[in-house]
Amino acid sequence: MLAQAKRGPRDWLEWPFFEPRHRALVERLDAFIASLEVDAINHNDVDGSCRRLVREMGRAGLLEAAVAPADSDASAIDSRSACLARETFAWRDGLADFAFAMQGLGSGAIAIAGSPELRAAVLPKTRAGEWLAAFALSETEAGSDAAAMACSALLDGDSYAIDGEKTWISNGGIADVYTLFARTGEAPGARGVSAFVVFPDDPGFSVVERIEVIAPHPLATLRLENCRVPIGRRLGPPGGGFKIAMQTLDIFRASVAAAALGLARRALDESLEHARARRMFGGALVDLQLTQAALGDMATEIDAAALLTYRAAWRRDVQKLSTTREAAMAKMTATESAQRVIDRAVQMFGGRGVRRGEVVESLYREVRALRIYEGATEVQKLIVARELLKSH
Numbered sequence: 001m002l003a004q005a006k007r008g009p010r011d012w013l014e015w016p017f018f019e020p021r022h023r024a025l026v027e028r029l030d031a032f033i034a035s036l037e038v039d040a041i042n043h044n045d046v047d048g049s050c051r052r053l054v055r056e057m058g059r060a061g062l063l064e065a066a067v068a069p070a071d072s073d074a075s076a077i078d079s080r081s082a083c084l085a086r087e088t089f090a091w092r093d094g095l096a097d098f099a100f101a102m103q104g105l106g107s108g109a110i111a112i113a114g115s116p117e118l119r120a121a122v123l124p125k126t127r128a129g130e131w132l133a134a135f136a137l138s139e140t141e142a143g144s145d146a147a148a149m150a151c152s153a154l155l156d157g158d159s160y161a162i163d164g165e166k167t168w169i170s171n172g173g174i175a176d177v178y179t180l181f182a183r184t185g186e187a188p189g190a191r192g193v194s195a196f197v198v199f200p201d202d203p204g205f206s207v208v209e210r211i212e213v214i215a216p217h218p219l220a221t222l223r224l225e226n227c228r229v230p231i232g233r234r235l236g237p238p239g240g241g242f243k244i245a246m247q248t249l250d251i252f253r254a255s256v257a258a259a260a261l262g263l264a265r266r267a268l269d270e271s272l273e274h275a276r277a278r279r280m281f282g283g284a285l286v287d288l289q290l291t292q293a294a295l296g297d298m299a300t301e302i303d304a305a306a307l308l309t310y311r312a313a314w315r316r317d318v319q320k321l322s323t324t325r326e327a328a329m330a331k332m333t334a335t336e337s338a339q340r341v342i343d344r345a346v347q348m349f350g351g352r353g354v355r356r357g358e359v360v361e362s363l364y365r366e367v368r369a370l371r372i373y374e375g376a377t378e379v380q381k382l383i384v385a386r387e388l389l390k391s392h
């Protein structure tokens, strides 16, 4: 749980990527995080905190920035709004960002490829914060190499029988709805995967392990044993699941970059406050040129990451163009640079920087997973290179 701190100026909201409605959204987001009770986010109760946060975000209408309405497709998700929300939530607390983000990632495939019935059943509840959503793609042997998944779904009459395990599933164990990817065997590799909507009370569905990580988030391993899912809960055509997964990731990858930005901006705000207050060598820490060099690097890395992030979001929203390359560039740059920014903040805080309960200590733990999840940095480099080779 992180207490409120003073925010730096947000003149970047005047960049040409944004419209007046985005600045209005940021005001609503600010009011929301300021209104959260100090103990609303409890890292010792991640399940309860996520449920509460999602319910409150839903009531405040903020999940509209992550989840499409039932009568529209994924183009209704405004990437700039999703990014601004993740930035603002991450600045306040990594778990708040996580809770918001999962509503989008967990329901994105349904917005992209769900039947009208599935959209009507899932999207309004997810958008209102009544249901928690999850995205079940990864397996022990299929993380970065997502097409290597082994979990299978065999058509048997009017339902699929799903067998296998999914792991590192965010919201695993607490989600009310899962978008799950399994091998249906139309072809080897990526072309033989389909997407499904699975509910935790489907027979044969179980949570086998809750996973603890360095920054507390609800994560689990799921098991599917002859889990029966009606054919109508398949998303898109048989064998079309891998593309749906990639399209979902394309939409939300820029928002991971935005979350990293939120964490980095918080680190910079904390560092400035600390460097001015901390007495050292007869003056203040901020008087030292090495401190100023660190602050200069931090601010520059943040702006560079922000430009890539909002370029990707703007390109999708306004130009309506593919952002596979731009989102990958933004994700790898913003997450890697946020790690460096936060590390400098910890260094500036000295011993306090590694003390449990300090804001920068918490940021240091929070930022690490962002370089791994939704496609590790190494995968983003591959994606950028492939897109480059396609277009040159």
Ligand code: COS
Binding pocket: 137, 138, 143, 144, 145, 146, 147, 190, 191, 242, 243, 246, 247, 249, 250, 324, 373, 374, 375, 376, 379, 382, 383
């Ligand atoms: N949008 C739409 N379709 C896409 C796509 C995208 N962004 N990326 C790939 N595809 C399509 C390809 O066009 C190809 O379709 P065809 O067979 O019809 O040509 C198919 O998907 C397979 O693509 P490719 O051959 O590039 O797949 P690879 O197995 O080589 O995988 C990477 C490519 C590495 C990019 C992919 O596995 C990936 O993104 N991995 C990271 C997964 C991830 O983020 N995991 C984290 C889990 S969520 S926390």
